[in-house]
């Protein structure tokens with residue numbers, strides 16, 4: 001096994017290192033840290049020549065192989081997992097690149113061609129298959145009366161991530177998934193996307209309460225040692241290493257596509273990424289450190305701008321200066337409405353390791369100290385050397401709702417009809433502020449516009465030729481005619497949820 005195929009925690013970076021399987025199944029490290037590879041794989045000089053004509057799937061295989069030992073998943077098995085994961089995408093390129101403005105060297109990387117029309121599918125389709133693969137292997141050879149290894153995935157959603165997780169895990173053997181959403185507080189399309197999945201292992205709970213109630217209940221279930229052990233709770237949240245890994249592929253793939261589109265071997269590319277939990281852009285950081293010649297990675301935030309403030313000050317602080325409470329601002333790009341960005345810890349580890357410490361252990365101690373400080377005081381200030389080093393690779397911006405709407409309109413007009421979603425518009429706005437005709441800008445398009453109809457309507461209502469109905473894919477129009485499966489939880493109460501989970505597991509035929 002190479003070092004890049006073994007994993008350590010950002011908070012206790014000592015050996016023994018973990019396998020990929022343990023890393024993926026555990027999600028979060030016991031120390032509260034996040035798993036990172038013991039080394040970032042660096043590419044041979046001839047990788048460009050070797051990889052530039054590969055399909056998305058073949059490229060994914062090359063990249064994943066650097067971080068997964070064949071002794072854990074054989075080459076044939078990994079190829080099969082990848083093929084299955086991306087067979088659900090509607091575009092042959094999986095993540096195609098669109099030209100927005102050739103003259104000003106501005107491109108859009110469309111990440112929304114998966115089953116739920118959002119970028120999280122790229123990772124969660126793969127993660128679902130991985131879970132199933134690991135469990136099947138643990139259960140191989142077991143008889144009918146043996147206890148099977150299983151996973152009960154529990155999560156809360158304000159709308160967007162729930163459906164991607166459900167589509168990733170639907171119909172997977174030995175996995176059940178329970179997704180809690182606040183009743184009547186998610187958009188109709190998002191509600192339908194979740195509740196029309198009627199597979200036996202998928203359970204939607206509509207909780208009478210708000211999103212915070214749902215999240216608190218999920219947290220308390222994970223803290224409930226007895227319940228957790230009994231049902232082997234699992235999470236598919238964005239801190240899982242497999243999700244980051246799966247997202248590295250499209251940085252390479254889009255770079256190669258650009259080389260071909262421009263017929264040039266000499267481009268200076270900047271990726272602009274609408275950012276919430278810092279997972280998507282972190283994958284770009286790994287790509288860059290592996291050797292992909294990315295000039296800069298640009299964080300685009302909405303009013304929840306903790307990362308933008310960090311890059312401008314070196315202070316990582318939960319509270320927004322404009323607010324008097326530690327509250328999330330509700331914006332038109334809700335999937336980026338966060339107070340802190342959980343994956344940012346991983347980047348801080350690399351910066352601390354390179355700027356401040358002479359060992360992994362020491363870097364882990366810095367992270368431990370900073371994260372405790374963040375938790376207790378709500379903020380942490382990093383040394384100037386850390387900020388300066390980060391700014392060599394990153395830049396940032398924050399975009400208001402008004403600007404988001406303006407940009408959806410401007411792009412519609414400029415392109416004669418191309419519609420972007422509000423998350424994408426945050427990245428596009430950030431790009432438009434910077435286009436210089438010299439650097440090539442690739443903005444990541446993270447969702448299909450039909451998922452966020454309110455913002456799109458707000459921007460385009462009254463335009464000639466515009467009708468939201470035309471934006472809706474047929475698959476969305478059909479949702480309301482499909483049967484639904486959802487359990488209403490009458491009160492935001494942990495015990496009610498526990499009882500409902502056990503009841504529905506029994507209904508699934510699971511013995512515990």
Ligand SMILES: *Cc1c(COP(=O)(O)O)cnc(C)c1O
Nearest residue numbers: 276277278279280335423446447
């Ligand atoms: C999750 C999400 C994001 C933010 O991605 P992170 O990895 O959390 O930074 C942006 N746009 C959409 C549509 C999303 O669903």
